[in-house]
Amino acid sequence: MTTTLANISETAPRRRLQRDQVIGLLMVALGLFTAWAFGLGAAGRSQSQFTFDPVNASGTVPWHLGALTLPTRVSCLLAGALIIAGGVEILWRRPRRALLARFGGGAVLFFLAILTWASRTHGPSQVSFVNLTSVLVGGIAPAVVLTYGSLSGVLCERAGVVNIAIEGQFLAGAFLGSLIDSVTHNFFFATLGGVVVGAGLGAILAFFALRYQSDQIIAGVVLASLVISLGSYLNLQVLTPYPQYNAGSPAPNLMIPLLGKIPILGPVLFDENGFFYLVVALVLLISFGLFRTRWGLRVRAVGEHPKAAASVGIDVIRTRYVNVILGGVVAGVGGVALFAWQGQFQPGITSGYGYIALAGLIFGRWRPSGVVVAALLFGMSVYLANNLQTYQVPVSTSILLMFPYVVTIFVVSGLIGRVRAPAADGIPYKRD
């Protein structure tokens, strides 16, 4: 007892770093790493070359654009210096707003430095280049899938139900989409299949979460695991012996006349498959619905304070059912989009996109517009991680794949800005 008392006076008040200071320090570290690894790590005379030519599915180049040549070391040092400057500015001026935007800017510079490194000449005889247009096109494909997943999360969680089964809904959508496309060669029917299976899985999740008020995380994880195991089983029992049922092809691109001809932007935004245009429409529609309409006000009320919603006669349970099923539909279509991008079903096709989509949901603060930013950032990391093996980048691809999760951990722990989930998110609702 006496020793305890003696210790008390020595207990000093704890000093903790503020979250903006942590971000500032992180950016300084990222900048130092960029300058060291990509700037000093490049030979002094090496140069980086970027090209911007659009590439068709057939591999032909419809038109040429001039290439851009940069000195590698100077460019990467400059990128590193800019990131450090951003970090120092945060530490120095302690801005209250737009912390996330500053951090995002740093991340973009980091990506550019990676690409600059990757496109450098390795020696006098060896010329290398990176096609920035195809990098952007390549990053959009996973971003589309991630956006479907995050939008599904927006619909469910804004109404107060956590949908952690997105991974499973993706897989089911991809499986059925592949099967239907193989038989009918029609992506409209494939999409319908995704709608039906997504709605079904959403309904099952809703039933457990709402009828039996079971823990939504556990119900969702179990459902996702079940679907994934079922997918492997069906793959083994059906698709392997009968390969004609797994003979689909990627969805064709639909180029928008005129707009598709714009350099860089055209191939990236206006020469995509139907699932890209559909998700753009969904983002706009859900954003409008949630924040401008009566439906959205009621959904958000149900997700924030279900008792208050019930006290003015809103049917909380019904609203949640509808939204979880709608969310399932969106994720199911996202699964078809995943297949439409890859062109073939394999058991591991989802490779964690459903969970990255949930991270994007948090990163995007449960808003359709924010979710798009997250999907682009995460989609680009996925693309780079999958494609940079070809270049001798001094960053392991596994590290790049960790990027979305590291960023999400910072966001969730409140280090970058304040994120607040809908207040009743994940909490079962009981009528009195």
Next chain:
Amino acid sequence: MRVELRGITKRFGTFTANDQISLTVEPGQIHCLLGENGAGKSTLMNVLFGLLRPDEGQILIDGEPVTFANSGEAVRRGIGMVHQHFMLVPVFSVAENVVLGFEPTKSFNRLDRLRARESIHEASQRFGLEVDPDAIVEELPVGIQQRVEILKALNHDAQLLILDEPTAVLTPQEIDALIGIMRSLKDAGKSILFISHKLREVREVSDVITVIRQGRVVGTAEPTDSETQLASLMVGRDVSLTVTKEAHEAGASRLEIRDLVVRDDRGVAVVDGVSLDVRAGEIVALAGVQGNGQTELVEALAGVRPVESGTITLDGRDITNATPREILDAGLGHVPEDRQRDGLVLSMSVADNLVLNTPRATPYARRGSRRRSEVRRNAEERIRDFDIRTESPEAPVSSLSGGNQQKVILARELSRPLKVLVAAQPTRGLDVGSIEYVHRQIVETRNAGQGVVIISSELDEVLALGDRVAVMHHGKIMGVVAPSTSRETIGLLMAGVVLEEVAGA
């Protein structure tokens, strides 16, 4: 609208919460339902508002019998309720909250925000309910949030407004404003059912008073009846409304708080530079509207919330950011605000709860194993000394009434050598008999030479118990005054006017 309750009975298992209750609210009347906590007021209102189904009895609106399957149906029949815990979505604007469920829309189901704003303006002007329709609700003071609740009910075209303990969270000035609003509603022909156990307000505003006790109507009273008459009707026996408190000389300083800054869960500095001394043998009462930092201050004192800066010194020892264990051992007793969440382990026995703060100390444990006989012996002693009403020491503490649960906590904290007792809302939700008992214990603790800090949102309690009254507003102490100071002055301090200005006015 004339609303009549006829013979309403509501049972929960074997417990009868409402027993043949009848009352009538006439149009343009403020009808008060007076009763202690647990008398069945809230149950009755939930029956009237369609949240509970009565087992017997009828509700009549303008003479016509009605039944409500849910509260939406009650709202459609013109009944509006302002709940004790507001039914507002914190992140929504005032306008969004008011129209929720009854939204005006344009084409494509779009919200018509302009019309929502206009209808709020109109109601604001008609009933004197000033409020900015675009403000975000969670950023508004509680008094204004309550106006939003009232506006919401009026927007749903309520003819009868049920106000459930509306003054519990308000400053005296806000209470005056609320009473003004109630009167203007009454003049506009609305009926009001006003639920309260605060005699002062009940007498000031009511036209008719119905008193209920243990689920039964025990009589009606006139607003002209004295507070003592009302109190004895409510409690069922004569009660003294004052705390007998002998004069007592304060001694040396026991607890010193210097420039304390504490943040709440959202990171806001809700205690913002508080300095306060508590001497031996005195009660310092912290007054203030709920949510002005009192809760967080007490949590910091008890070591359950980190201190950002500043120091807390207990009898010369720095206990800033010490662990709760160290603070308890240093001689600080803590009666937490939410006794069921923070003060007790409800599923554990009375005996175990009585030794919760000394789990490893002799004689209750030896070499890591518990000695049940000692725990039981201790429990029997405490149950006798503190008059805890329980079937047995082994009964789960959840089976006790609120007053007896509070006695368990007091018995636990007061039966070890203390230097300072910190009690948050020590009588919240207790019946009058238990309140008298708790007050007596607090005064005796002070008479025994210990320092006492209490926080309370009941101004009567603060003034009755405190030797000095410190008024908090927005995390700062606006002034430390004698308990003889006028309620008006204290009310101004609670509203954030600094002491010099109050004195100057």
